[in-house]
Amino acid sequence: DEVRIFNNRDPFNFTTPPFFGNVAFVKFVTIYAAYLYDSVFLYARALDQLLKEQPVLNETVIHQIASNGTKIIETIIASKTYQSITGAMIKLDENGDSEGNFSVLAYKPVDSSEHSSCSHQMVPVGIFLHGNKGKPEFKSQTVIDWVVDKPEDEPSCGFDNEYCTKDDSQKGSRIMAGVLALILFCSVVITISIYRKWKIEQEIEGLLWKIEPHELRDYQDLFSSPSKMSLTSATSFESRCGPQIFASTGYFRGNLVRIKEIKFSKKKDINREVMKEMRLLRDIRHDNVNSFIGAVLEPMRILVVTDYCSKGSLYDIIENEDIKLDKMFIASLVHDLIKGMIYLHSSMLAVHGNLKSSNCVVTSRWVLQISDFGLHDIRHCPENESIGEHQYYRSLLWTAPELLRSKQTRGTQKGDVYSFAIIFHELLSRRGPFCGLEEPKEIIEMVKKLPKEEEEPFRPNLEAVSDSECASEAVLSVMVEAWDENPDIRPDFRSIRNRLKGMREGKHRNIMDLMIDMMVKYATNLEGLVDQRTKEVHEEKRKTEDLLHRMLPAPVAKRLTSGFGVEPESFSLVTIYFSDIVGFTALSASSTPLEVVNFLNDLYTRFDRIIKGYDVYKVETIGDAYMVVSGLPIRNGNRHAGEIASMSLDLLNAVKNYRVIHRPDETLQLRIGVHTGPVVAGVVGLTMPRYCLFGDTVNTASRMESNGLPLKIHISPQCKAALEEIGGYKVEPRGEVELKGKGRVMTYWLVGATKGAVERREVDDLDVDHPLFCRPRRSPKVLGGIDSRRQSSAMRSASVAPVAATPLYRLAHSLDPLPLTAKFRKNMMRSYSSLREKSDSVCGNGALVHLPLLNDTKKWHSLEIVPAAPCTKKAATRSSLRSWLFGLFNNTSYRSSDSSLR
Structure with a gap:
């Protein structure tokens, strides 16, 4: 009864939704409800059966029976079958599980x-x-339609052939079947062998390794246009016939590949042996061997196409000081090289023959691969053009001495071991093969020379690798044995690998762990380089912005650097300052150009330091004219007149105390004009853009200056009104003055300032602009005085000081793309040091002026002594012009004559 009551309550009272109306609504009940019904039914039936079996029923007996779950389950299992609410007859097994129908x-x-x-x-x-x-x-339920008859439930002889007797005919059949299977197998093996041989011949004759020129994309001859460099650089590419040319890259079937060009002086025919070798190269595949893809055959050259390695050659990595090679890194590269050589020596190729650091390339995953092996007949061909003596002998630095004496081109396995030793020393020392101690030709001659008894053969110096953390006794012993004069003493690469296992002790054996460690260290090194370069970029950016802010107002410069244009802007009131040096024309005529430049730089530098303390912007200086404005580009209310007035008074006081450097007895006089009014300002021009002012106010200010008097500040009525509004300035009337285009105008003198005037702000020394002008020495004497002063200077020491990395120093190093000899380098540096001592002279601000790299061998001529004869006059004039221009551009001499060159 309680169940029925609860069924009529939420949430069990499921009724027909009202939107169905009178339409029949079918309720679908899940199958789990039937299972639940069966479970409750079986439980109730078993409990009812147990209660009926009891003679007396009371509350205690009912409670005991209902609490005995074991007895109830046993009663349910004992019933075995029951009729399910689904309509099926269900059977229960001994475990109480229902068995399906x-x-x-x-x-x-x-x-x-x-x-x-x-x-x-x-x-x-x-x-x-x-x-x-x-x-x-x-x-x-219905009749089954059998096709013929009922299928057999068992084979005729039984499942184990127990119903059939054994006879000799079956045994003979089995023997015949085995013989036929053997004959068939042998036929298949012979057919496959014949087919493989035929296929190899087809590959050779069909030139499956041959690449058509049109299959290479984005590749052009480097003589006609540049292309992306790969694997080798200008300093690491050699060992080929014909003119030296860089290895470049291109695309073959969508993949980036390396293309190496081998040029010939005449048409080269490719014989069958070379074709077979190219096919052999195509089958060589190893993680530490650079794969050969194919070749492009042309009458005068061959393009060898191999896999592209983005990190370049091992030589490039050794020479790159930015790449730090620690013990783990070196051990990984060395073992990659050894594994690649073991594979090559065990392959059909058997030998490399041209092993060197420039022929070992590194992939993007920092895996070393060996390249440029095989094809010795076309790589070393005597009819090809010469590559130059220095380059030829340098390409032999890794060659074993016995091969140098026999001039064998194909090489030997023991010769590869010798080359490995030179590369190993090069990798530890990072100074190139033989550390650049001698010229390559001299090194080759000493290596080829047979050592006498108890004489050590010429080899790289082991002291050069003493600083390396990998230079243990075991490593050095392997290196010494590998380059031994006797080839029989040199160990093979398997023995070298076993003896160098100590280099990798404590290191990760998993290649991924090793790669991750290498990448982390490389990334850390790159982060340091990036931080350093970022600081340099920020410093250069700061210098550039500082220089730009000197040429343009800061807001205008910021907008231009942000990529936006600067629109012309109108300013209702600004105050403009103009000044001019009285008698500047006469002063310039009686002075040399260099004296005039020094004088103006000194004067305007003082002016710039003074105006730094005011809210003004210096527009420009033209000759002796000095133009300043206040009130733009940032408006400052009505303070612009006061800023210019106080600045003018300070400039006038500075001029009164100023003495011309080359004319100390003469007093400099300044004429100043000031006017207030509206202007329009904007950036004009594309090349060297200038921030210019336009309007009648500019012309009026210029007129005020030109109509003024020396050491006087001439102001207009508008400026006087603005100063009276501010207060704090003493003004005296001058009277009416005739101004061009204005008629007669009442003007005034600014004579001083009182309390309340605009005062100059203090300027931090760090905020002062550094001078851009370098003052050269005026003496035309070239070297005598400088040498004598240098030799007696206390800064000279007995030892040669380290030479700074100046451009000339870098130029000296750039002349040596490959490690040159110590003798040549010492001579170069000695010549450079001498040239630097003679040529460097210190300017007033610490800058350097270098001696010209070309000398003027013509005798100096003055234009005052030019002869009257036309022919002689023409030659002398040309010589004078040449001498004067040469001295002018190199700052070694100048004209002291009053006459000008025209």
Whole structure:
């Protein structure tokens, strides 16, 4: 009763939704409800059966029976079968699990009207029911249409052939079958062998390794246009016939590849042996061997196409000081080289023959691969053009001495071991092969020379690798044995690998861990380089912005650097200052150009330091004219007149105390004009853009200056009104003055300032602009005085001081693309030091002026002594012009004459 009550309450009272109206609504009940119903039914039936078996029923007995779950379950299992609410008869096994009923389906025809697409379907024909018996009983529902007869449930001879007798005919059949299988197998093996041989011949004759020129994209001859460099650089590419040319890259079937050009002086025919070798190269595949893809054959050259390695050659990595090679890094590269050589020596190629650091390339994953092996007949051909003596002998620095004496081009395995030792020393020392101690030709001659008894052969110096953390006794012993004069003493690469296992002790054995460690260290090194370069970039950016802010107002410069244009802007009131040096023309005529430049730089530097303390902007200086404005580009209310007035008074006081450097007895006089009014300002021009002012105010200010008097500040009525509004300035009337285009105008003198005037702000020394002008020495004497002063200077020491990395120093190093000899380098540096001592002279601000790299061998001529003869006059004038221009551009001499060159 309580269940019925709860069924009528939420959330069990499921009613028909109102939007269905009177339409029939079918409720679908899940199958789990049937299972739940069966469970409750079985439980209730078992409990009812147990209660009926009791003679007396009371509350205590009912509680005991209901609490005995074991007895109830045993009663349910004992019943074995029950009728499920689903309609099926369910049987329970001894564990209480229900056993399902199985249906039998047969392929029977169906009514085509109901099933138009299929005439036959699988239709139920019977069912297996569980009853009280042990096995389920089959209950047929319809007749089964057997095709012929019922299938056999067992083979005729039985599953183990136990029903059939053995005879000799079967044994003979088995023997015949085995013989036929063997003959068939041998035939297949022979056919495959013949086919493989035929295929190899087809690959050779069909030139499967040959690449057509049109298959290479983005590759052009370097003589006609530049291309991206790969694997080798200008300093690491050699060992080929014909003119030296860089290895470049291109695209072959969508993949980036390395293309190496081998040029010939005449047409070269490719014979069958070379074709077979190219096919062999195509089959060589190893993680530490650079794969050969194919070749482009042309009459006068061959393009060898191999895999592209983005990190370049081992020589480039050794010479790159930015790449730090620690012990783990070196050990990884060395073992990659050894594994690659072991594979090559065990392959059909058997030998490299041209092993060197420039022929070892590094992939993007920092895996070393060996390249440029094989094809010795076309790489070392005597009819090819010469590559130069220095380059030729340098390409032999890695060659074993016995090969140098026999001039054998194909090389030997022991010769490869010698080359490995030179590369190993080069990798530890990072100073190039033989550390550049001698010229390559001299090194080759000493290596080829047979050592006498108890004489050590010429080899790289082991002291050069003493600083390396990898230079243990075991490593050095392997290195010494590998370059031994006797090839029989040199160990093979398998022995070298076993003896160098100590280099990798404590290191990760997993290649991914090793790669990650290398990448982390490389990334850390790159982060340091990036930080250093970033600081340099920021410093250069600061210098550039500082220089730009000197040329343009800060807001205008910021907008231009942000990529925006500067629109012309109108300012209602600004104050403009103009000044001019009285008698500047006469002063310039009586002074040399250099004296005039020094004088103006000194004067305007003082002016710039003074105006730094005021809210003003210096527009420009033209000759002796000095133009300043206040009130733009940032408006400052009505303070612009006061800023200019106080600045003018300070400039006037500075001029009164100023003495011309080359004319100390003469007093400098300044004429100043000031005017207030509206202007329009904007940036004009594309090349060297200038921030210019436009308007009548500019012209009026210029007129005020030109109509003024020396050491006087001439102001207009508008400026006087602005100063009176501010207060704090003493002004005296001058009277009416005739101004061009204005008529007669009442003007005034600014004579001083009182309390309340605009005062100059203090300027931090760090905020002062550094001078851009370098004052050269005026003496035309070239070297005598400088040498004598240098030799007696206390800064000179007994030892040679380290030479700074000046451009000339870098130029001296750039002349040596490969490690040159110490003798040549010492001579170069000695010449450079001498030239630097003679040529460097210190300017007033610490800058350096260098001696010209070309000398003027012509005798100095003055234009005052030019002869009257036309022919002589023309030659002398040309000589004078040449001498004067040469001295002018090199700052070694100047004209002291009053006359000008025209």
